[in-house]
Amino acid sequence: MKILFAGTPEFAVEPLVQLHTQFGVAAVLTQPDKPQGRKGILTPPPVKETAQLLGIPVLQPVRLRDSVSLLKEVGADLMVTCAYGQILTQEALDCFPKGVWNIHASLLPAYRGAAPIARALIDGCRETGVTIMKTELGLDTGDMLLSGQTPIYDSDTCDTLEDRLSRLGAELIVKAIPMIEGGAPLTKQGEGFVCKKVQRTEVDFGKTAREVSCLIRGLSPSPFAYAKIGELILNFWYAEEVPCDTIVPAGTVLDASPKGGLVVKCGEGAVRIDELQPAGGRRMSARDFLNGRKIKEGQCFDKPVL
Numbered sequence: 001m002k003i004l005f006a007g008t009p010e011f012a013v014e015p016l017v018q019l020h021t022q023f024g025v026a027a028v029l030t031q032p033d034k035p036q037g038r039k040g041i042l043t044p045p046p047v048k049e050t051a052q053l054l055g056i057p058v059l060q061p062v063r064l065r066d067s068v069s070l071l072k073e074v075g076a077d078l079m080v081t082c083a084y085g086q087i088l089t090q091e092a093l094d095c096f097p098k099g100v101w102n103i104h105a106s107l108l109p110a111y112r113g114a115a116p117i118a119r120a121l122i123d124g125c126r127e128t129g130v131t132i133m134k135t136e137l138g139l140d141t142g143d144m145l146l147s148g149q150t151p152i153y154d155s156d157t158c159d160t161l162e163d164r165l166s167r168l169g170a171e172l173i174v175k176a177i178p179m180i181e182g183g184a185p186l187t188k189q190g191e192g193f194v195c196k197k198v199q200r201t202e203v204d205f206g207k208t209a210r211e212v213s214c215l216i217r218g219l220s221p222s223p224f225a226y227a228k229i230g231e232l233i234l235n236f237w238y239a240e241e242v243p244c245d246t247i248v249p250a251g252t253v254l255d256a257s258p259k260g261g262l263v264v265k266c267g268e269g270a271v272r273i274d275e276l277q278p279a280g281g282r283r284m285s286a287r288d289f290l291n292g293r294k295i296k297e298g299q300c301f302d303k304p305v306l
Contacts, residue, residue, distance in 0.1 A: 001098065001181060002026045004076035005056075010046045011166045012082035015103055018170040019080060020054055023177055027057045027074045029064070031085050064092060071095040078180065080173055081135060090137060098180055100135040103169040105162070107147055108133060109192025112140035117165060118158050119195040121218030124210060127151055128161070130169040132176045134186060139194060143186035145179060148172050154213075157220040157238060202304035203227040205251040209241040209269030216271075226279075228302040229253075229295060237275035237283060244270035251301040256293075262286040264301060 005016050006029035019025055028051040036043040051058050061067035064086045071092060078098035093100050106116035108131040120128040129149040136142040148168050200223040203212055216225045216239040224235040248265050255263040262273040277283045
């Protein structure tokens, strides 16, 4: 069976590698190269770099809806999509006799749409997974073929969870191809909800320590949770919950020493900020940041502007 793979970010790399290893991939569809960094250097997406290493032809239309003829020229029986980044039209779906199948990073019908990995972390979920579903015109509403689960650990950030889900997605899509060839039965989705794209968010330390920790880890390594204290704006990379029975206002700095780290009171409990990045600066441990810095115990982070 001839397979076309559509994907763009690092999350899609392992599924591509495993599909090509097991079945062979005829061509890869991915987003155009984009300028990166301060110098605006034109950079290929991770999936393109991997496809080129594997010797797979690459298609990069700016607007797929205007370039469906490219798909027809490949003549694939089936397309697998994984975070490709463009909406497929019915004309595109009709190019594949065996259908279009998506590797979606949630346990559908929960977390349809954008940023399912970040949203699961932010919401404090204890488990998530990957679903292999048949693509239709609705947003992640197609019938499901199979799924797999993974726990969400208190140490997870968006990138560690994404890496685990990428490997799970690769494992599942390899299992799915023979099932698709054999016409395995599908399961219709129940009622679900669509999650929106995540944005850089100011931390409200008035929330519980778990809520604050989940927000920080869910927005790391991008687009970040941040907070202001004095003249400083700090982006947070990682935080963990710590016990606290001190009665002080939420946002109060309980410890700001190189030995103890940066500990901040929350509405319930406290968090220790382990890694951060001053606006315009570099990523560093909180202990390194506190060496010579002017954050002191008893100071209070600003309340977010609503």
